[in-house]
Amino acid sequence: MQSDQSPAQRQSDVMDPARANAFRVALGEGAGIGAGDALPPFFHQLYFWSPEPPANLGRDGHPQVGGLIPDMGLPRRMWAAGRLAFHAPLKVGAPAERVTVCENHQRKEGRSGPLGFVTLRHEMHQEGRLCVTEWQDLVYREDPSPHAPKPKAPVARTDESHCEAVSFSSTLLFRYSALTFNGHRIHYDLDYARDVEGYGGLVVHGPLLAQLLLLMAERHLGPLRTFEFRATAPLMHYETAQLCLQDRELWVRGPDGRQCMTARA
Template sequence: MNHDSPTLIRQNDVLDPARAAAFWTALSRADAPCDPLPPFFHQLYFWDAQEPAALGRDGHPKVGGIIPDMGLPRRMWAGGRLEFHAPLRVGLAAEKVTTLDSSLRKEGRSGPLAFVTLRHEVSQNGAVCVREFQDLVYREDPNPTAPKPQTQAARTDEVHTETQAFDSTLLFRYSALTFNGHRIHYDLDYARDVEGYSGLVVHGPLLAQLLMLMAQRQLGKLTSFSFRAASPLMHFETATLCWGGDDTCWVRGPDGRLVMSAEAT
């Protein structure tokens, strides 16, 4: 990994087919093809391995590098936008360049919030294959006396659904395959006692990944995908992945709430 500047990181990796195959196996689809790399599978590569002293309390690399320190401890992957320009081929070298696109701290209804957008470009043979904008939100620790946040009801006019259950093993395996150290996904005591969740939190990018795979099955090919998280999903909850027939898709929780919304083309 090469930190060209505080606002640019350059990483190189070889897209090992074994890692993609391991992810398919974790999703109970061991017979699925790995080449070209399915959309969003680049998340399995370009690990940012840091020494323990360089990690924050949540298991992520400490802020203050490419992500500025704005004094807020809780991190959430709020959404993102992807452009698919060319297929990524497994077994070949690839480069990922990450830049800080924007950062902003503001006061929200529930307290101070910080919004960070990272821009990732993944290239092979000198050509950009995937361009991704990753939206992160940082906020204060939860106030145990504050009312629970309101949730939004999900649409019920889908034309196709798929059901997905989660457990701590799947969350652990996805964390391992993406080298994601965020403790809310595997450390139940931390998730519950420090960040105030009722269970382990299903990764936002894992939900987005499942929606992308469903959208690809519906459309045949993806050229773009955007998603927005609406509420966290716990590891003990079964989700319904919904396709709207109008290039929209979403994740509905078992209580009918909207967990994630997305658009695919």
């Protein structure tokens, strides 16, 4: 495992209530977040955009690697997992700063070929105090071989105490990509998702699934101090999934019973 020696990336943004309310509306909820309110947990992903000109983008629509994230020669990017520690609420309408470092990166051989692992740590500060720490685990891999068997997804649990059905549309995925300034084409470009990266449809964002699980956990458990999640199989935009909760364990179950994500609050 290697540590990245590049300097920390610092970004400033104002927690604009319009952006948070637009996300709530996209999720089918009413607006109503105003200046001075606590920003809902994980909504910070709507802020701290890093726009790049077209010449600085990779084929997948993400900024090219080689800066904060080292280039390991692997073209496919996936958000594999994340961890969140909530120290204090971010306040809507106030400026905040995010400091990002690459904690480590590693390339190794897996059963399906070479894999690159990257961990980013984000620290969000507001009014002189640390409010949120987030770890983002990314995986990079080669293009899929047309003759390689599809990996078998794990089977999801069925012992939940609470369950909510959730469906997606290409419109929701587009709006979420726009609100988070995520240019990854697997979420809105069907031809690219299917023909280049080998998916059966548009891929539902991992952080969007995590956001829905987190909001579900907060409804049943109250304010959270920590939340962690791991993607285990992709979910397509045309599939209806189930958000499941048992005690402090959560998961996303696909329509065929496969486990798409696990989480703990």
